[in-house]
Amino acid sequence: MERLATRASQFVLVGGISQQKSDLITIVEPGSAAAPEVRKGQLYLVVEADADAPGAVVACQLAAQVFRRVFYADQSFSATAALRAAVRAANKALYEQNFNRAAHERANVGLTGAVLREGALYVVQVQPAQAYVLSEGRLRALPAHPSWDPAHVSVAPFDRAGALGASLFVEPELYRCPLRPGEAALICASSLAPLLGRAEVETLLRHDPPAATARLQELATAAGLSDAYALLLQVAAGRPGVASRASTATTRTARAPDGWLGGLKRRTTAMLGGRQHPHDRPPRPAPTADPLHTLPEQPSFSPMPVPRPGPLELGESLGEHYERQRRAQPDRAPLRRENLPPSAFLGEQSFSGATTRRIDLSDTAAVSQGRPYQPRFTHRPLADMTWSERLALPFQRLRLAVEERLQRRGTRRPPPPRPIPRGQGLSYRRVRPPFPWALLTGLVLVVTALVFYGMSLSRQNDQQLVMEYFAAADERLDRVRAAADEPAAVAALDLARQAIDQLQASPGVTTTNPPLWLRYQELQREYERALAAVQRLTFFEEPVVLAELPSGRFADVVVPPPLGSITDTTVLEGLRYLYALDADPRSPRLYRIPRDGGAPLPYLSPGQPAGSAIVGPLRAAVWRIDQVVAVDQAQGGFGYYFRAGNTWNYSKLGASEIWTPRDRIDIEEYGGNLYVWGAQPNEVLRYRSGSYGDTPDYWFDPASIAELDLSTVVDMSVDGSIYLLRSNGTVLVFSQGQPVGEIVPEAITPPITSVTRFFVTGDSPENGYFFLLDSLGERIVQMEKLSGRIVQQIKVRPDGPLRLAELAGIAVDASEARPILYLANAGQIVRAELPPPPRPFREADSPPAPSPAPAP
Structure with missing residues (x-):
């Protein structure tokens, strides 16, 4: 295998001053042939943290120490597995340190580790970090920095959410490439990465370390960086120290002809204090050979070895001799204790004599085929073998096994002696009774049958x-x-x-x-x-959750009524949605939701500009003619927001600055007019269509309501008449400002005690229904508008996933054959069909009553 020499050069700039080494750069190279770095590889580590964070340097040093210790202590032969284990250990140590500190005292660390092993470079990264590798003629940036590609939008080099110490779980990035002579790698801090373009990095990696370090200092100084650091790795051919040995040998050869004159000159120069020439220095001792890479000295053998002695004739074995005597004189051979082997007294049925193998020194074939030592690779660790030795290892072991098998077959063994019959009654061993397998099998079958019978x-x-x-x-x-x-x-x-x-x-x-x-x-x-x-209790068949607001609650829901002969695309677009007002006391919003369900989208929010005004906290929303309108509460009064095309417009409600609302403002629309309950105590204000900025009318006749108790009114609805709902389910009916009736609900089980909202269907007092919300009883009560008879009370099934424990708003779409109910329940908008009315008690044989007809 080609031996490589690695040159590592550091660039360190602290406070604008260049230094030789940095505490944030760790270089681990083998100090001896037996060091663990020889097996695991050379480690180069660069860590960084936010310089403004307190204790950043301490956190970086802790991460580097733990990473180095765990990497070299890992027993795995895989470099990537050891790198992963080291990253996890360093992250755990930093996380435990940050866990006991305040949020502003925590420090997160980025890391780049490189391991050079057997001509391959293994890189592990935890952002923020930056590395550049020149391998196989290609330059790679790890990760790809935006400065190399302006269209690149990745923020990975600046992301600290996945840094060491930020979370208990970390996922490092791993990279591997070959690193041959003439190739290099650069690891730097992320603050230095924006200054390094592709051409600049390639120039740095192809220059020698001093020139590259000087160029990095020029770039950092020009950019105004006070703190920066980088590590440059370059690989060259040959073993470290070969060049030095060659130079030493050359010096010694050139110095030999000087003789005694050259020695006198050198001694004179030393006495006078002059400078000694490099060639005049005493030679260094020759380096000793590396025992791991050199073969031991082979012993010398004589060309005429001493001849081997001939085999000794030992005669027959003791067993054969005893057997021959017994057969020659069977009658005279006494049956004495000393004539019997010890195994004759152990209770065996037969005896075989000792099969002692004779030592045959004449077996020259076996001796000649033996080897003085086994092959060296069978004793070497697998990690120290080359790839060729690893591939040849199975075949070599197979060859040795075949040779040993052939040697055993070729070795002759003497036949075993005949067994000596043992006399009966000479055993003192207690004979065990046979194991009762049949009884055990029967017992298992009986127990199995009893178990099956009991289960049946x-x-x-x-x-x-x-x-x-x-x-x-x-x-x-x-x-x-x-x-x-x-x-x-x-x-x-x-x-x-x-x-x-x-x-x-x-x-x-x-x-x-x-x-x-x-x-x-x-x-x-x-x-x-x-x-x-x-x-009269029924259940929703299949309620559907159309939308959810995980971090809030809905206060009301608005369902657009069916409109005929509409061609305006803006109006048609608005009919495709439902509208819901949330109950956030600080900044309630108006959302719109697709009718088929989906995520709620903000439609009107506080702080949003609308015309000449800024939207304040929304208090109510209602459908007016062909669009949804909203009312907010600002410092100067209540405002009215409506749509004009695709924009929101604003109009202040007249005299709203003197309103004294208690807790809730209820606004209803009928015939283009707005009716407001809750702005003034015990009064309904009416804003005429097109004159919302004028002073409203007081709709009630004060004399007619003087005797009425309106303190328990919780909701209002308008369909030509005005209906006020009390908490006990009673509905007060008003017309032309005068009270005209009171609708008392029929007694049911459980009784109605705390309703909060209601919805009215029908276009006149003679038809339609009241739908009362009882959040305490988790039910919706359907009551006839004219008589107060309870048609049904509707719940969800007890074993279903839905609960109606926080009902806040209701809307009914009566345009279908079966009316559709839309419920605002906590953070959910629920849609469900109205169940058919139940048959009255004692009329089981009568057909079920039809569903309520849709209101015109």
């Missing part, structure tokens, strides 16, 4: 228990149908609910058991029909 009994018991639950639930549902009045039906419903809950908790009623699961679903539907008939 348990399954049958569970099945029988489930069937009993089904029978009890059917019986209790029959009691509901046969109840004489609603209280008895409600009590029977509670018992049926308990039986259904027991069925649901049963392990046998699951989707993996289709017959029982289908029967459970049918029982659940029967229970819901009975619940709807008795308590």
